[in-house]
Amino acid sequence: MVKILITGGAGFIGSAVVRLAVSRGHEVVNCDALTYAACLANVAPVAESDLYAFEQVDIRDxxxxxAVFQKHSPDAVMHLAAESHVDRSIDGPADFIETNITGTFNMLEASRSYWQQKGKPADFRFHHISTDEVFGSLGKEGMFTEDTPYDPRSPYSASKASSDHLVRAWHETYGLPVVLTNCSNNYGPYHFPEKLVPVVIINALAGKPIPIYGKGDNVRDWLFVEDHADALLLALTQGEVGRSYNIGGENERTNLELVETILSILDDVRPKAEGSYKDQITFVEDRPGHDQRYAIDPTRIRDELGWRPSVTVEEGLERTVRWYLDNEDWWQALLDRKGVGVRLGTKA
Known part of the structure; x- marks a missing residue:
């Protein structure tokens, strides 16, 4: 078991990692600035554990x-803290540059300083968690591999690409023991209600229009967040130093197909008095620079580490829908936060 410093542990993916790590007996230090998308309720299931500690820290500081490194002496770092909403990056790119690039630089330098003070232990790890969006957009064929050239198209993906490059440079230049992972689109419990899957569920229940950008033909590979957390802990503990691993759900769907699947589940488990939730689908103007298709080739992590997703997108979506139906108090409390429920990303 290891002591892991997890940045962004009150966010969507970070909290899934925190909950899983503690459940497996790892000590966790959750470092989060508690910005608009963070919520300590996400880690409430483990907050009273002796294995859990929380530090409200901004990675730009x-x-x-x-001080956190000196206080807690972690064995490993999992760096998940990031601004991640593409639409917000279009309206306000500065936050993405400061957090995703400068923040990652600070994490690398703090980790390097601590690692050197400890005598450069060989078993220390800096695990940087990134996205498949750094690779750009695919046509109808092909998949992203770890060797795909970077081609980011939005302020968000450009900032994440920059942070990936920094992590690789700190490994090559300073010898910092790093592991990188790039994931496909996540979904699941505790997903902040500005992203597509929770927007669909919440708008459907409220009787509001369900917005789909453009024609709804943009394709994404969908990864259940708890599967992702499992893969991340595996990459941290068994991944090869200096290596990157692409993590995908092996579940490609168009946005329209995904939305219709969610609404079919809602029609079954909480039917409307009249008609179908699909009647609320509304096509809206597309997002500027909207990448057409992402698809992950997960061969490396499957062959080298033995990982595969445990659920299909249909199974994962049903679990997700039921979670939102059972946890209305959680998401209702977040609906008043800045930008939630408002169309963003149109300033371009």
Missing amino acids: REALD
Whole structure:
């Protein structure tokens, strides 16, 4: 078992990692600035555990990061803290540059300083969690591999691409023991209600229009967040130093197909008094620079580490829909946060 410093552990993916790591007996130090998309309720299931500690720290604050390292002496870092909403990056790219690039630089330097002070232990790890969006957009054929050239198209993906490059440079230049992972679109419990899957569920229940960008023919590979958390812990503990691993759900769907699947589940488990939730689908103007297709080739993590997703997108979506139906208090409390329920990303 290891002591893991997890940045962004009150966010969507980060909290899934926190919950799973603690359940498996790892010590966890959750570092989160508690910005608009963070919620400590996400880690409530483990918050009272002796294995869990929380530090409210902004990764843009280097002195605060150094203090956390000295206080907790982690064996590993899992860096998930990031601004991640593409539409928000179009309206306000500065936050993405400061958090995703400068913040990652601070994390690398704080980790390097701590690692050197400890005598450069060989078993220390800096695991950087990134996205498949750094690879750009695919046509109808092909998949992203770890060797796909970077071609980011949005301020968000460009900032994440930059952070990936920094992590690789710190490994090559300073010898910092790093592992990188790039994931496909996540969904599941505790997903902040500005992203597609929760927007569909919440708008459907409220009787509101369900917005689909363009024609709804953009394709994504969908990864259940709890499967992703499992893959991340595996990459941290068994991944090869200096290597990157693409993590995908092996579940490609167009946005329209995904939305219709969610609404079919809702029609079954909480039917409307009249008609179908699909009647609420509304096509809206597309997002500027909207990538057409993402698809992950997960061969490396499957062959080298033995990981595969445990659920299909239909199984994962049903679990997700039922979670949102059972946890209305959680998402209702977030609907008043800045930008939620408002169309963003149109300023371009």
